[in-house]
Amino acid sequence: MKLLLSTVSVLFLLSAQAQPNLSFEITDYNFGELNEEGGSAEYTFKFVNSGDAPIKVTAVKASCGCTTPGWTKEEIMPGDSGYVKAKYNPRNRPGRFRKSLSVSTTHGPSNQTLYISGFVKPKPKTPEQEFPILAGDLRLKYRGLNMGKITTERPVEKSFDVFNYSDTIVSLNSLSISLPEHITVSLVQEFLNPREVGQMIVTYDPIKKGDYGYVSDMIELTDNSEESLSVVAVIEEYFPEMTAEELDNAAKLEIIDRSYDFGKVTAGEKLEIEFELKNVGNEKLYFRTIKSNCGCITYEVKNKGIKKGKSQMLKVFFDTSDMSGNQYKSITIYSNDPVAPTQIITIKGNVSRAEN
Structure with a gap:
C-alpha cells in the first residue's frame, strides 16, 4: 500500500513538473523606416517549446486593427518550433x-507580449494636394494668411508658399490684385514659371489698419479667383522699452471684479451687467478698442479715456436668444496700459430653453 502511494506521488510530481514554455528568439522588432504607400510590412517572431509538454497557440490579439496577426495552428511538441506573424499596414498612418x-x-x-515599431514616411503629396486653395493661376496651402501677433511699431512682412499650376508664366504685373490700403502683396521671384513653387510676400501696416485685437481682411489675387483669401492678425499697441519710473508714471487699467456668473437663465432674457474700470496709474488711460467674442454681446462706455485716479462703468448687454446650455463669453479691452495692454472680462452661466 505504501509502495502504491509512493508511485502515485512520483507520477503526480512528474506530471506537475511537465510544463510547456514558449521561448521567443526576439520579442521586440523595429521595422525601421516604411513608406506609407509601400504596402504592408511583415515580421515573423520564431519560438521554441522549451518545456516538456505539448502546447498550442490559441489566439494572438493585436492592439490595433492596423496589425494582422498569424500563428502556428498545430500543436507544438517539446523541442519543436513555431511562429507568430505580425503584418503592419502603414497606409494613412504616417509617423x-x-x-x-x-x-x-x-x-x-x-x-508573452510581442512588439513591433518603426516610422512611416508620409506619402508624397501632389502639388494640388499640398496647395489645395485656388487663387487664379496660383494655388496656396491655406485660405487664411496668418500674420500672427503684431504691434503698431512698424509694418510687418511674412512669406507664404505659392504654386503656379498654370501653363503660363506668372508675374506680379499679371495679377489683378484687390487689396485694402494697409496690405500689399509681392512675389519674391520676378517671374514664376509653370509648375513652379515660389514665395509671396504679404506686407501688413497695422497703423493704416487703425484697429486692435483680432482683425481679418478679405483679398483676391485675380479676377478669376475661385477662392477669396483672408489675411488675419492680432494687433497690439507697441510700447518702447521703459524705465521703472516711466512705468510708474504710465496709465494703468484696473478692472474691479472682472468676471460675472449669471447662473441659470431662460433663453431670450437680455442681461445687463456693469464692470468698474479704474485708472490707478499717473497718466490718462485711453481705450484703443473693446471687442467681444460673440455678436450676442454689446457694450456702452461713456468716455474713451479715464483720468488719473478716476473710474467709470462699462455697461455690457448680453442677449441670450437662441442659446442653450453652458455659456462662456469674453470681452477684451485694449488700452494704453504698457504693462497690461490687453485685459479680458468673462461672462458665464447656463441658458435653458423655455418650456412650451
Missing part, C-alpha cells in the same frame, strides 16, 4: 508607431 501582440495558449495567457 512613429509601436504596437503589441498578446499571445494566448492552451495553458492560458502565456504572459
Whole structure:
C-alpha cells in the first residue's frame, strides 16, 4: 500500500513538473523606416517549446486593427518550433508607431507580449494636394494668411508658399490684385514659371489698419479667383522699452471684479451687467478698442479715456436668444496700459430653453 502511494506521488510530481514554455528568439522588432504607400510590412517572431509538454497557440490579439496577426495552428511538441506573424499596414498612418501582440495558449495567457515599431514616411503629396486653395493661376496651402501677433511699431512682412499650376508664366504685373490700403502683396521671384513653387510676400501696416485685437481682411489675387483669401492678425499697441519710473508714471487699467456668473437663465432674457474700470496709474488711460467674442454681446462706455485716479462703468448687454446650455463669453479691452495692454472680462452661466 505504501509502495502504491509512493508511485502515485512520483507520477503526480512528474506530471506537475511537465510544463510547456514558449521561448521567443526576439520579442521586440523595429521595422525601421516604411513608406506609407509601400504596402504592408511583415515580421515573423520564431519560438521554441522549451518545456516538456505539448502546447498550442490559441489566439494572438493585436492592439490595433492596423496589425494582422498569424500563428502556428498545430500543436507544438517539446523541442519543436513555431511562429507568430505580425503584418503592419502603414497606409494613412504616417509617423512613429509601436504596437503589441498578446499571445494566448492552451495553458492560458502565456504572459508573452510581442512588439513591433518603426516610422512611416508620409506619402508624397501632389502639388494640388499640398496647395489645395485656388487663387487664379496660383494655388496656396491655406485660405487664411496668418500674420500672427503684431504691434503698431512698424509694418510687418511674412512669406507664404505659392504654386503656379498654370501653363503660363506668372508675374506680379499679371495679377489683378484687390487689396485694402494697409496690405500689399509681392512675389519674391520676378517671374514664376509653370509648375513652379515660389514665395509671396504679404506686407501688413497695422497703423493704416487703425484697429486692435483680432482683425481679418478679405483679398483676391485675380479676377478669376475661385477662392477669396483672408489675411488675419492680432494687433497690439507697441510700447518702447521703459524705465521703472516711466512705468510708474504710465496709465494703468484696473478692472474691479472682472468676471460675472449669471447662473441659470431662460433663453431670450437680455442681461445687463456693469464692470468698474479704474485708472490707478499717473497718466490718462485711453481705450484703443473693446471687442467681444460673440455678436450676442454689446457694450456702452461713456468716455474713451479715464483720468488719473478716476473710474467709470462699462455697461455690457448680453442677449441670450437662441442659446442653450453652458455659456462662456469674453470681452477684451485694449488700452494704453504698457504693462497690461490687453485685459479680458468673462461672462458665464447656463441658458435653458423655455418650456412650451
